[in-house]
Amino acid sequence: MEFFVDENDRVDGVDKVTGKAKYFAEYQLPGLTYGVLVTSTITKGKITTIDTKLAKSAPGVLDVLSHLNKPVAAGYEQAGGSPMKIFYTDQVFFNGQPIALVVADTFERATYAATLVKVNYEKEAFNTDFENSIKDAKAKKLQGQPPYIRGVADAYKTAEVKIEQIYTMPVETHNPMELHGIIADWCANDQVTVYAKTQGVKAAQAAIANVFKIPQENIQVNSEFVGGGFGMALKTWPIEIATVMASKHLKKPVKLVVTRDQMFTMVGNRPAAYQKVGLGATKDGKITGITHTAFGQTATYENFTEGVVNMTKFMYDSENVNTNYYVVPLDMSVPIWMRGPGEATGAFALESAIDEMAHALDMDPLDFRMKNDPEIDPAKKIPFSSKNIKEAYKLGSAKIGWSNRKNKPGSIVDGAWQIGYGVSIGVFNASRGRASVKGILKADGTLVLQSATSDIGPGTGTGMGLIASRLLNIPTNKITFELGDSSLPPAPSQGGSATLSTVGTAVNDVCVSLKSTIAELAANSNMDATSNFVDVLKKNNLPMIEVTKQSQSNQQGKDYSMYSFSIHFVQVKVHQLTGVVKVSKIVSVGDSGKIVSPKTARSQMIGGAVGGIGMALTEEALLDNRYGRYVNNNFADYHVPVHADVPEIDVIFIDKPDFIVNPMGAKGMGEIALIGFAGAVANAVFNATGKRIRSLPITPDKVLEG
Amino acid sequence: MINFQYLRTSVVKTALNLLAKDPKATFIAGGTNLVDLMKRGVTAPEKLIDINHLPLKQIELKNNVLRIGALTSNSALAENAIVKEKFPLLMLALQSGASAQLRNVATVGGNMMQRTRCGYFYDTTMPCNKRQPGSGCGAIGGYNRMHAIFGTSEACIAVHPSDMCVGLVALEAQVVIASTKGERKINFIDFHRLAGTTPEKDNNLQKGELIVRLEIPLNNLNKNFHYLKVRDRSSYAFALVSVAAALELKDGVISNVRLAMGGVAHKPWRLTASENFLKGKQATIANFEAAAKLAMNGAKGFGENDFKLKLAPNTIIEALTVAKAKA
Structure with a gap:
């Protein structure tokens, strides 16, 4: 089948609508096993017992992980730190908290075995009532951000016309179509490969390195396609760490995909x-x-x-x-x-x-x-x-x-x-941050650009291709932008509307540099300054030239x-x-x-x-x-x-x-x-x-x- | 979800025998609701008898009665030429339900058998007398914005979620039910129950029975009709309130009228008093308002759903107004 693609079309559009685009959960690794989470059914308190006997003896079950048999994560051994340390606590902080991970040879068997895990708790009184909690806010000395004052505080009160009103909003959930999760494969010599749903492959790499105290280079994070993030995939959540733990413990690749109801309690929300x-x-x-x-x-x-x-x-x-x-x-x-x-x-x-x-x-x-x-x-x-x-x-x-x-x-x-x-x-x-991009200009007329940025949907590759196309006068169909791979030159997570500005600037710098290299080569080989780069490379017997540039954050703030x-x-x-x-x-x-x-x-x-x-x-x-x-x-x-x-x-x-x-x-x-x-x-x-x-x-x- | 056995037959008698034999068996047709319930652990049948291959998909008009096989899909029924022409109210009701994808799979019988969408019913860690008799009602004192205002009990204030059933009540349909002992026929309005003290029972289908078809007598309600569903989004949302309205008008006078409401009770709610009031009267806004007021006798809110006491009569008036304006 042929598709009409013009230069403004999304470069991965055809892949996405034909199913060729591969999302994290679609990777089939040899010997893949499946994790299913057991979640708390109380809102606050302490887990007193977890009975996993029945679950462990269910068909196909490899193990049940919880705080009782936590596999060691060196970073979690250190005291303090605010992120929730999954399987390192018997405390329940919220209802629907992940408290155990059942791993089995099929998803269905893991799902069934998860229903067999019996948990007992010591319940404590809890508070989830947002609006009621505001009433005595002053007495509670709430944290927040420093107050801002320009001129006179509460000046509106003495204005000729004034209004004073209260506006409320409930909790919203991101709930992209794609469910959250990860595939983790912990191999010999502490080499880890993950297929993640993340807005930042470098951030995910750093988060895993930090918890397990292994070098970042040991961790390969792949996230080429993301089925919507809206912010929820800006963080490597405890459930992802739990999956890496499970893979390390079982010495097998483990896949976790949460259920839709779990999307409400373990991967963030827009606060009320x-x-x-x-x-x-x-x-x-x-x-x-x-x-x-x-x-x-x-x-x-x-x-x-x-x-x-x-x-x-x-x-x-x-x-x-x-x-x-x-x-x-x-x-x-x-x-x-x-x-x-x-x-x-x-x-x-x-x-x-x-x-x-x-x-x-x-x-x-x-x-x-x-x-x-x-x-x-x-x-x-x-x-x-x-x-x-x-x-x-x-x-x-x-x-x-x-x-x-x-x-x-x-x-x-x-x-x-x-x-x-x-x-x-x-x-x-x-805003504009710091990112690196590598550009490889080839004698076959193509350009490959590489950066460890993400595309959660805005069309990162499309935008970057257009920037390069205009600067180097190469048609977009001759340009490939590779992303979603932690081994590529580093870039920040995709968030805060900064990717085009941040990564795009590095693409710009790469293209400007490639252009001047071509011009130099042309001059050196007595070619016209406007010569096509293919001719210039061929004349110089170069299969390709490459350059990596790091853009800096904007200094004009x-x-x-x-x-x-x-x-x-x-x-x-x-x-x-x-x-x-x-x-x-x-x-x-x-x-x-x-x-x-x-x-x-x-x-x-x-x-x-x-x-x-x-x-x-x-x-x-x-x-x-x-x-x-x-x-x-x-x-x-x-x-x-x-x-x-x-x-x-x-x-x-x-x-x-x-x-x-x-x-x-x-x-x-x-x-x-x-x-x-x-x-x-x-x-x-x-x-x-x-x-x-x-x-x-x-x-x-x-x-x-x- | 537990492991279960899956059986399939294309013979009604075999299906009935299989069901009669095994108290933990259940029929599965479209499965659009049953599978969700199984996944959430709300129900755990040990045996599923797939009835999709039973010969119950016919739609035919015979002796002034429309006969609809229970395994007809919601979309096939809505798109049927006879239904479009003679029973357009049913078509509208069907199209108001679920989403196009669900309607393609969901059957007529399954639509009748679908369970309430009350959030407490779906969460096995919370109280629900319908799911677990004696555990209490989470919706009373909790989130009950979607819940019933008519015919409630202390045990349950859930609503039946169907749109199709509201249309069928208005059309005075009948249900033909088979068992190993033979067939019986009941009025559609008597199929679903009020919660009372046994909210675990949604309807009067007995153990071992199978819905085989619906019958709707031909009528003249295909000119001035409307199905109005008020909901939180334009598609794939359950009714806050829905109204099926049909009028037979002669020189501006109402000679026949049918009114039924959804989203307000444990069963489709027919507005008999309002119908009686309107019969023989002029089709005026004033009369519609009076009929709507009559419909609200005995209505009771539970806090979050108090707005239905206002929304329900308004929806009746609007549905009648649109129905009248058609033709």
Whole structure:
């Protein structure tokens, strides 16, 4: 079969849709064995006994690992350290905690044997109630981030017009289609090969080396394809360490793939949030004070914080801003960054409050935002490296038909449906880290680029190929970008929208270097400076030339404030009798510098909007505080949006290069695709109905009773 | 999940004999719910009798009665030409259920036999009288947003999750059931039960019995009908409230009406009082509102699902309004 592939198509698209792309769980190693986890059924306490007799005698079972027979992991022998040391404790920190691993010759046999493991506990009182735990937060002296104050604290309280509201969000789970897991193969001489689902092969390598105290070079991590990560695969979880332990112990390759319900308790989540925003403004619409206090949820055994209040510090031009951020330790599993991480949480509160203020002032929320849009970063008092918000507002509002919007809520009715428009802004750090890339330019006309980065879906290889193609004038189908292999030149994990900027800069440097080498070779062999590299290499009898370059993190942070921005416009329809909300139009505008790979960039924005619909309308992990257990831990009851929830999505890019950030002029955009989206929906629901829903997700019951 | 024996037959009589012999045997058809229940340890049959090859897939209209074999897939039934033309309410109800992939595999009989989606029922570490009689009800005092407002008991407030069954109740279907002793026929509305003190029993199918077909009498309810399902996402989500509504109108007067609700009780909930009220009256919003109000007699919320006391009558009004506007 032949497929049409143009230069903007995803380089691995055909492999992905035809099944050729191989994900971690698909690797078949000789003698592969299968691990299945036994999880705690209490929320807090101590394991008193684990009876594995029946399980061990079940057909095909090789062993049952737990804290009772823990295989030695040298790094775990040291006292202290916060990451949970799996099988090194009899403590139960949360319900659904992995406490034993059954390994058998087939998955089915391991699954069955896991049901035969009998565990007894000494239960202790526990607390999983997030909102109740906030009530006496001061007395509890919660940890968090240092408070931020600019000007006068709580200045909003004395403003001419003020609003003060509370916004809440439930736990969300990443739940990519691909279940989490790992294949570990511990061979002779402490040589370890793993097939992982990870956003960082080097980070996974380091994590395993650290626990087992073996050299990093001994560990080969492969993760060529990742079936979605959204942040959950930024960490090497205890269950992955447990699998490596099992392989070391059994001297056999062991595969672990968790079940869907286990995806809710052992690989992180987006923490619940409780946020209070106070906003003050003059009657003519100038913001005079913002106070943003946020509470996030963390675990008792590990701490997790994120940037919930970040954008409040610089997004709007206010003399007075103060923020506070606290985390509430609960007897639940530890959260981890989820797409748009804390900023998406914070944006929902801030951007709802901004909309509330615009309404209080009887101003168009777009005009109100424009009026308070700062020229320079008001927190750092330095210019933005680039910021085209006003243009983004203009383009997006024209596309969605903002002029049809009425400032008075509930003004547009179409049969049983009320129609409203909402807008919200998203912002995320346009950071650049350090990465190495090796380039091999061959006399057969091809270029191979190598870096130990990952592609969890954004199209890393596609973007890198396009950067190289433009610099070296080589068609993309002659370029291969190799990634997901820890033996390649090092690169950071894929997260925080930094890969294109970080790895792309190294690709840029490699290509510039290769180009100058070719030019030198051409000159030396009396060839024209514009000669094709194939001819130059052949003339010089070189089968290939290669170069490795390391890009550095951006040094201009002192002089410029570097961020990517997004503006989301949505139109919603709200059914007057049933409270059902349908997002009927979406226009997302990305202001993230030069767009390197238009097609995959657009896909990123579409994916972010779909995730945003989930955050706004459907996603909520429900945990029963009486038992500490989730009650909707499956795909039927934890609602990620389906196709029918998603209208056509218009994506607009400002597409102006920002060469301060990197030589491509491109800024990251994976996070901004989602950040702010939920606020736009909530604001549109208010515009449609006059009902302000401050608690996500906006389900029919909340609209009906709002 | 325990090891189990798997048997298959293409003969109804053999299937019935196999089931009658073994108290720990159960039939499997599409398996879209049963396999989940087995994986979660909610149920642990020792023997599965695969009935997919039994000759029970016919759909035929004979003597003004539509006969539907119990092994007809949900999608085959929804796409059937007779169903589309004569029983479009059933088509809508079927299309509102599950996802296209599930409907391709799920059978009519299996749809009737599916168990509640209450989260406490699915988690064997939590209390549930339906799963383990006497263990308590997790949903009372817990997450009960999806739960029943009609016909509840202290033992159980779960709802039956089917959409198809709501449509069938409205269409006054009958169920033909076979056992080694022969066949019997019951009204569809009497097939499912209220929880009462025996929530472990979802329906009145006796041990050893097999649903062989459904029968629906021909009617004139194929012009002004609607199935409205209110849910948390547009597809593949169970109903918060659903309403099957069908009207027969003569000069704006309602000569015949059927109303049934889903997502509100342990069984599909027929709104007889509302139907009686509407018969002979003008099809006006005022009358729809009065009928919806009547439907709510005896409704009771459990906290999180209190919103259904408002959503249910609103959904009735909207379903009737859309049904009236058709044609």
